[in-house]
Amino acid sequence: MTLTSEEKEIILNSIRDIPDFPKPGIIFKDISTLLSNPAAFNTLMDHLTNRYLGYELDYIAGIDARGFIFGAILADRLGIGFVPVRKKGKLPYTTVAEKYSLEYGFDEVEIHIDAFVAKDNPDGKGAKVLLIDDLIATGGTAKAAANLIDRVGAHCVEACFVMELGFLKGREGISAPVYSVLQID
Template identity: 80%
Template sequence: MNILTTEEKNIILGSIRDIPDFPKPGIIFKDITTLLSNSEALNTLMSHLEKRYKSYDLDYIAGIDARGFIFGSILADRLGLGFVTIRKKGKLPYTTVAEKYSLEYGFDEVEVHIDAFGDTEATQDAKVLLIDDLIATGGTAVAAASLINKVGATCVEACFIMELGFLNGREGIDAPVYSVLEID
């Protein structure tokens, strides 16, 4: 299992900007746009993920709307795999399967195309890595992992660039969870 060195962690973590009081007072927002614009940090991160997942015998990478699209598509390209989008409700043009999840005040939904991982027979054997930039309370990630399994594929792992460990978001995910950076 590939593990980041302290130097690699510092390169990645040092490239993420903290924005205090965004989107509301008391929140420290972790801004990944500075990681994306830092070629050394982005390459360090993506090389690490490529090394970690090259032996997983994956069929697809699935990214959660919207920042998971960035990391997921880069990783899919590096591994020579297909990339699947898990989108917010109403954004996909073909027949979809949806999963609801709880928010602080209400519910939201994510969707995936019903044939995102191939036809019915191919889907049954599809091994999928789920990826996103951040896991906080876990609602979206739990719903996304559930969607992968709901259409007949297998979510073999959920990967996050950062995890806010104090929120325990990984607990409801029905797959192993890997976080590159854990923030307490």
């Protein structure tokens, strides 16, 4: 399922640009205006729901923190579980972590070691998981999150983003197919 050009415009026009945030030269894509616009938000969520209905997913994994919003709502609409991919030190149980590069240094994301339990396989091996976040830029966090899903024995069937900054080539190296609702080049 693809969005019409009118639907893309509804979503794109609801996202606010904030120049020089968090530092000079960066144009931050603020999704808070998308979240507060019921027409745009429902257009997006209806599209994602229709796209993933036939995937027979077991879980949606959302990346901390904005991926939690889209992921939890989509999981509810699809009648499946939601799993948070958190920044290091935020989960209370035994976790698996994955480092990724930042402009200056490294960061880590993690999930619970038993996050995915397949419907027909209680140890979670082979659970079909959709990874979701609001934006993919350089792709470090998304690559780490997709790797985590696979490391615990589940299968990341696709990585989905509301928006992709294509000129940064963040999708390269992600271990799953990538789908972006909006592409900015």
